[in-house]
Each structure stands twice: as structure tokens, then as C-alpha cells.
Amino acid sequence: MTTATVTGKPEEPVVATKNYLTEEGTTLRSWLLTRDHKRIAILYTLSLTVFFFVGGAAATLIRLNLVTPAGIFTPDIYNRLFTLHGIVMVWFFLIPSIPNTMGNFLIPLMIGAKDLAFPRLNLLSWYLYMGAGFLALFAILIGGVDTGWTFYTPFSSLYSNGYVVLALAAVFAVGFSSILTGLNFIVTTHRLRAPGMTWYRLPVFVWSNYATSVIMVLATPVLAITLLLVAVERLLRVGIFDPALGGDPLLFQHLFWFYSHPAVYIMILPGFGVISEIVPCFARKPLFGYKFVVWSSIAISVIGFFVWAHHMFVAGISLYAGLVFSLLSYVIAVPSAIKVFNWTATLHKGWISFDAPMLYALGFIGLFTIGGLTGLFVANLAFDVHVTDTYFVVAHFHYIMVGGMVSAYFGGLHYWWPKVTGRLYPEWWARIAALLIFFGFNLTFFPQFILGYLGMERRYYAYPPEFQAWNIFSSAGASVLAVGYVLPFFYLGWSLFRGKRAGSNPWAATGLEWKTPSPPPTHNFDRTPTVTRPPYQYRPEPEPQDV
């Protein structure tokens, strides 16, 4: 095993001759039929990037349209754009983002396993994802869907003119991809840990993905069956979600949000995991309150199931249900707050350096804090009556999902890039991109809180002229944000060919994934490692500190 020596000039580390990128061959066939979790992670990363840019293009057009109060596109085009943006970003980017790319790549490495428990299922999951993705893109190309990603009945079942059934089928299929991934992670975490890797020695990243998997496995089937019911209702004109047919539209909303609220935690929990890896590494300190961080993840994944009807405070649920769900929503805010406090406390008395992953992580904490705090606003029964379905809610969940999750995704991408590719990216470009994303994001979405309180409704292609000023701010911010997101595409791509060789552990990080060469060999470890210490045993640099 090669270790980069610190003395004098850093020499070009030797590339491992045998690694997963070359070992099984480099043909397309060897990639498409691979069972190696790392190769499947790469397949996912490439396809996710495509969907990220498709969804991002739609977002750009949406912001472009909203520069003028009258709108630029026709309403039908605009409605298809935000539906496309929602469906692609939620199901084809955010939900699989960290679990299927970094989770796939890192969980076996982090627990000292040779692969996931069910490699074939893992590959099947990618094929399901791709099939679903093509179905979704096909539905978009032949005319699009205009229901919004929420598919509310009876609009989606009887009134919409779009290709709703195709879109439902796509989401149904991608749901099963998600279930298979979750199942694989759960079994892997339980059954394939290396000797000595006890539960409290697991990195928080593994814990978070485990908590995420629980949600994937237990919530997604409800979404699948609900969407199936909508599809049948639409095709056969008989169903239980349309009052004209004797049904109850709120039943759809209950079932839909039973999945879709926990889905928010599918999106954010893995992000918590990434941040919990990055912050200790660049603060050179153990994670503060490890057990609290771990158990808050588990608490979030469980309580996350208890709060779904807070999406329905003005939809006609009973007053009593509103009181119950609002209280539970406040309860789930507590574990999220615990995490933020713990990350902040980890910085205390550390040796903090500001490499690009750390900048993303700090940005994440800031943006997630704002997103989480505005969650207190919308969880508030009365306040929600004023801001539901306005841009306040739009801004709130973008702070969580884009400000939080996408920042974590990019942070993790940079942090593990040397491990995945064996190359270092240009640091300064990465820092510039991180800053652009942070400031562009705030400029885009902070005005939307104000717009929401003023009463600008979501999914409006045209709006009253008094809202224009804030919308222009938002659109201007979006252009900065777009540059910030496109930039890594170029410098990371460049680094694949020209980047410096990374060595096995460029960040001097703890964790088993750094103990194997970069890129790792196909079966990860030459010999199964034995774990003897808890995670994040960081020592200060340069001189050791004695306590």
C-alpha cells in the first residue's frame, strides 16, 4: 500500500496498477454488465449528471420566464417546464444523488467489505433507473406533463392533457430502483462489516445512508401503489381519488405525502452524512457528539414518517389532525438542530483549513440552517395558512434540497474525487465554484421568501407587477448559480486527464476508504481490514497536541 510521504517535495505517487477502472477490462460491455459497486456508482454518477443538467435547464428557463410579470412562454409550456423540473430533480437527481453515487461507491469501502450484499440487484437498480429515466424523457419529448411533480388528483387523473400515465410509470419504476438500493444498503450494513467494525465505529456517512435506506424501503412502496391507482383511475375513469367518481382527493394526498415527506429526508440525510465526514477532516478534530449525530439521523428517519400531513394544513384535513401533525413537525426539527449544533461545536478548538470540500460543507451548514429554520415557519399551523403554496415554501425547500443537498453532493464529490479517480482537481477553481454557488444560491432564493410572504403563488407563469423587482433579483442570482454549477463540470473533467495523481490519502483523513489505493482495486482491499478504533480519530497538524 502506498502512502504519500510528507517530507520535502510531494513526489508523484505511484498509480495502483490494478484498479477497478481497468481490472475488469475497459470495454463498454465490461461496464454495462459489471457487478462492481464502484463501477455502478460511476454509471449512476454519469446518468445523474445528465439529469441534473436537464432539470437545471428547465430551472433556468423557469427563472427566465419569471423575469417579466407577463411571462415569456405560454402557460402550457411553463407548466410543463416546472413539472419536468420537479420530476427530474426529485426522482432522477435528488433521491438517488448521494446514496446511489457516493453511497454505492463508499459504503463497502467504509465498512471494509468487498462489495454490496447483492451486486446483481445493484446493477438491476441502475437499469431500472435508466429505463425510468428514458420513459420520463420520452414523456417530455412527445408533449410533456403538466401536473406538477405532486400529481394531485383529480387534476392528474381526469383533467390534465399531458402524458401523465407515462410519467407515472417512470416514477413507479424509479421507485423500485430506489427500493432495491435501500434494501442492498441495509443488508450490507448489517451483514458485511469488517471484523471490529462495530456499530459505533461506523462513519456517520454509513449511518445516514442506513437511515435513508429505511425510508426508501418503507415509504417508496406506498408511492408506487398510489401512482398505480392514479394511472388506473386515469385510464379506466374509475377510482377512489376523484370525488366525481365517489372518491376522496385527500386520500391521494395522504398516501402521496406518506412517501413524499419522508422522501425529503431521503434527500437530506445522506447530505448530513457527507458533511459529518468533511467537517472533522478539515477541522482535524473528532466529530463532536458522535452518538447524538448518529441517533438524530435515526430519529429523523423514523419521525419523518409522522409528519406528512403538514403539507395539507389548508387542504381540508380536520383541525385535530392539523394540531397533531404540526406538533410532530416541531418534534422533528429538534434532531436537525442537534446536528447543526454538533457540526458547529466540532469547529471549536480545531485546526481548520478551507479546502473546497470544507467550503461546501460550511456553505451547507449555513444554508441548511436557514432552510431548517424556515421549516419552523411552515410547520406552524397558522403561519402555513398564509404561505402554503407560495414562494415562501418554494424557497424553504430549495434551501434544504439545493442549498443543503446539492452543496453536500458537490462537497462529497470534491472530497472523494481523488479516491474515485486517483486525480486531484484544481483547488482554486473549486473554491471559486463553491463561493459562486453559495452566493448565487442566496441571491436566487432569499428573495423568494419575501415574495412568498407578499403572496406570490407557486406555479404561476405570470404574476402581478409589484412582484417583479424581487423576481429579477432571483433570476439574476440563478444565472450566478448556473455558472457555479457548470464550472465543476469543466475543471473536474479536465482533472480526469491532467490532474495531479492523488495518492491513497490526500487529505490525511481517517476511515477505511483512505487505506486502500486510489483508485481502489476491484475488491477494495487486498486483505480484509480489522478495525480497532472509533472513527474520526484526527490528530492536529502540524505538531501533535498532547492533552
Next chain:
Amino acid sequence: MSDATPHPQPVPRPEPQYATMDQQAEAASFGMWVFLATEVLFFGGMLLAYAWLRASHPDGVAEAGRHTKVVIGSVNTLVLLTSSLTMAWAVHAAEHGRRTALTRLLAVTALLGLLFLGLKGYEYHGEWAEHLVPGLNFQENGPHARTIELFYFLYFLLTGIHGIHVTIGIVLIAVMAVRARRGAFSAGYFTPVEVTGLYWHFVDIVWIFLYPLIYLAGRSGP
């Protein structure tokens, strides 16, 4: 995974990510249990819809329940319960390495599954003839027509999706029977049979709940 060698195979080697066959077997069985948890929630969505229908239109559901074919439903329950017995018996035979018994019991289980599907098909045929298929040929008048339509909508979805599960189960069991006949299993290695058994028993359990919800609704009424 299986090689078609005609003579009994010794215990195969575990896949590379596992240290031992035991570890692999535990992972497979645990994986199936997690999958079954998913399945519970998959049916759960429909059951919630059923609960909503029944709670909001109790009389209509009662009348709809009296339209169902309780004889076929009950016989089918008996068929599935018995198939669960033969399946459990088959796993027992596998544990003891009795190849012939295993093959035959798996075959009987699959045949019982087919019998279930056959009866179900006959039942569907009857419902088609009685114009009880919502969306395609539903014709019902009377005060509860709409509820009956919704009931049958859920009936066809629940039993249809259950039927798909039965079909998958039969295919799995048939594959296991063929593999057992070729001697792929031994007292030391029968994980696939065990896991298939778990799935089959789950399909049985789902039916155990569907049976009273569908066939026994409203039976005590007029």
C-alpha cells in the same frame, strides 16, 4: 448462479463479498425479510384505500361484499393454506437433504398455486359475465352502485396484484424444483429454497387478510 450439472453438487463457494456460505445465507434471508417489509407497505396503500371506502360507505361495501363468490374465495384460501404447508414441508425436506421429496413437494406447491390462479380466473370470468368489472363493463343500478364500483375497483387491484405475486411465486418455485431435481441443493446449501419459501408464505399471509375483507364483508346482513 446454477450450473446444470446432472450430479449432486457439493456446497458451492460463496460470492466474493462474503466470507462464508453462512454469511451469504443470512444476508439472503435477511434481504428477503426486508423486501417483505416493502411489500407490506405496498399492499398497505391499497388497504388504506379499502379502509377509507368501508368506513365512509359501510352499507355499500356490505352489499358489494355479498356480490363476491364466497365459495371460490374460501376454497382458494384453503388451497393457499395447503400450499404453505407443502412449502414449509419442502423446506424441511431440503434441510434434511431429501432431494426427491423436495422436488415433489415444490412441484405440488407450484401446482396448488396454479390451481389458485385457475379458480381466480374462473371467478374473474364470472364477474365479467355479471358486469362487475369497473371501467370496462360495469353495470349496476341501485343506491350503492357507486360504492360497489369502487369496491370492485379495489377488489380487482388487490386480487390482481396478489395474483401477480402468486405468479412470480409459482415461477420461482418451479425454478427451485428444477434445480432441486438437478441436485443443486443439499443439507448444507438450500438458501434459495428457504428464501422462496419466505416469499410464498408472505403471499399466503396477504391472502389471509384479503379473504375476510373481500369475501366476508356484509355476510351477516340481509
Next chain:
Amino acid sequence: MMGLPRTCLITWAALVALLAATLGLAYVPMPGPLNIVLALGISVAKALLVLALFMKLFRAPALTRAAAAAGLFWLAVLFALSATDYLTRKVEPAGDLPAPTGREYQSGGR
């Protein structure tokens, strides 16, 4: 008999007996929802028999039992929390909380 284990046979007999019981009881008029409650109770008993003896959950490791319990627990969450809405959506303002849709009068009778 190809070595049929006795527990399996007894389990099957119990299942068939319960099936007969549930079928018979369904035709007995009972007050309120007692019919369905009994039928579901018997179903639970049957399911437990299959789980414990056919699926060997009885002797399974704790982890397996946890997986089985998780599915049921979350199913219960789905039903229980939906019930907070459905069971309270139409009640008259008898309790402390007024009805979901505000009403301009109070019930004179109660």
C-alpha cells in the same frame, strides 16, 4: 409420508380450523363492526401462525424479527395517522376542539 414434521401439520390444521371459524362467524349477525373485528382478529392469528411456524420467525434472529416488525409498525403508522384526519374530520363540536370546518351554530341538543 416423506417425513412431514408434526408442527407443520398441526399448524395447517389450526389454520384450516380458523378458516372455518372465520367463515362461519361471518354469517352470524353481530352488533356494529364486531363481525369485521373478529374476522380481522382471526386473520391476525392465522398470519401469526404462518409467520411464527412456517416462516420460522419464532426461532429467527432478532434482526429478522425486527425487519418483520418494521413493516407492520410503519403500516400501523400509515393507518393511525391517517385516522387522526379521517376519524375527526366530520365530528360535531362535542369535544374541546371545534369541527374542522367552522360552523356558525352550536349543537342545541348536546
Next chain:
Amino acid sequence: MGSLQLLPPTASSHAADMDWLFAALLGVSAFILLLVFGLMILFCVRYRKGSKVERGNRLGRTWRVEVAWTGLTFAAFLVLYFWGADLYVRIHSPPGEATDIYVVGKQWMWKIEHPGGQREIDTLHVPVGRPVRLVLTSQDVIHDFAIPAFRIRQDAVPGRYETLWFMPTEVGEYRLFCAEFCGTWHSRMGGTIVVMEPSDFQRWLDSQDPGPSLAQEGEALFRSYGCSGCHGGAGTVRAPRLEGLFGRPVPLEDGRTVIADDRYIRDSILMPKAEIAAGYPPVMPSFAGQIGEDDLLKLVAYIKSLADKTADSAERPAP
């Protein structure tokens, strides 16, 4: 291009309450935000790599710190919860003297009827200082009646009534939006709320062609749909009389008792077999699919107007 407005107009009794709640939420959030950001920036500067600051004596027993901040945040959250819950209950409890105005949403317009029969589309005239209760429903998909200046909104769900009440406090014109996505012209499905002085409002009402009132139209429908044949007392079929029915408890065949409210009347027309009044044969046919939402509202209004026909006004408790 509009100016950089920060708050919407404040024009209802709920609006001021909501702004106070907003201020409280902002206060708590700002405190937590400043705490987190302040500490983060402080730590990042003070403990940056290479700074020669003392780092010994780190926080030891983490669980005490954890329990402290968990408990404190939860307590703060509970206060916010009860504040919001209280206001929510008030938003959903209209005062007894509120005037009922009926609103039907359809793609893509709001159809509004005043109790006197005056109709408007996409505009709602209301007097200042008087509580108004909106009874909302929809003819097609889910809509949402949103008035930011009043800080309220409520989904209009097809097949059922939802209510919403407010008391305007400022004369003026305010925006009305549809807040639940309802199809192509969702963003154009809005209008204006015109709040007037009561005297102006009365003048406006009088100037409108009143048309028959909802109840009068309902009475006509009551005859044309043949309801009066049985419920009029003259026919051979024995059906419950509807005078004085509304707002009263009705004993049902199955032993329950329900209050004859909007929902009950509506359900009885559409699903007569669901809740049969005790002592009457279940012979009424369902009118589901035959009566539109507009007509249902009128029938309900008519039956409601019968409430006072025989009822002693003293019997009806003041709310």
C-alpha cells in the same frame, strides 16, 4: 417594475395576528441563526489552521451540552407551536354573526354569490368591519382561495364544502389568487377583493341586479327536481319535513345522531342511503350526477332558509 416591497397590505383581523406570529418566528430564527453563524465564523477565524491560539481543555462531557441545547430548542419550538395552533383554531372558528358568501371555483374563475342573490365573478365585494364566512367548493379540480392581504387561504375541494372566514379592517382593493395548481390558466385565476364602507357596500348591493336569492332559486329547484313531491307533505310517500330542520340534531336509523348541517343536507341529496333519518323508509333516490354544484348550493341555501320558518329564534343558542 415594482418597488422592493417587504410586507403585503394588512387588511384583515387575522393579518395583524399573523404579522406578530411572523415577528416571533423571525425573532427565534434570527437568534438561532446569529448564534450558529456567529460561532461558525468565530471558530473559523480563531481556530484556523496556523493560528497560535490555545486549544487545550476542550469541551469534555458532551452529553450535558447536547441535552442542554436539545431541551432549549425544543422548549422554544413548543412555544411557537402553541402560538400558531391557537391562531389556527381562531382562523377556523368563524363568529356566529358572519355573513355566508358562497364561492365555487372552476377552471379558471371564481363564481361568487352573496346571500341576497347578487353574483360576481373573480371579484368579491365585502363590507369593512363585518365578519364574512366563505363557503367554498369546486366544480372540477382542487383550487385554493388565497387572499395574501388577509393572510388566509383555503383549498376548494370538489365534492365537499370548506369554509374560511375573515373580517376586513381596511377599505381598499386587494388581490385574490388561486393557490393550488389547477391547469393551464392557473396563474390567471384570480381577481380582486373590494373592501368597502358598510354604507357603500349596501349601495353596491342595491345597485346590483339581485336576481333571485340563492334560497329563492333553491325553492324553484326544490320543485323542479320533484323534491317537494315527497318532502312537501302532500304526497303519498312519507318523507321528513324540512322546515326547522337545519342546524338541528337528526336521529338516524342506525342509532347515531348527526347535526343537519351543509354537509348532511348535501350528502342526503347525493347519497340518501348513507344516513337515513330514523323512522322513514329509505326510498329517496340519489341525485348524484344530476345536480351540479351551483344547484346544490341553492338547494342547501333553501333548506337553510326553512330553518327559521318554524324554529323559535330563542331556541337557537347564541354562539
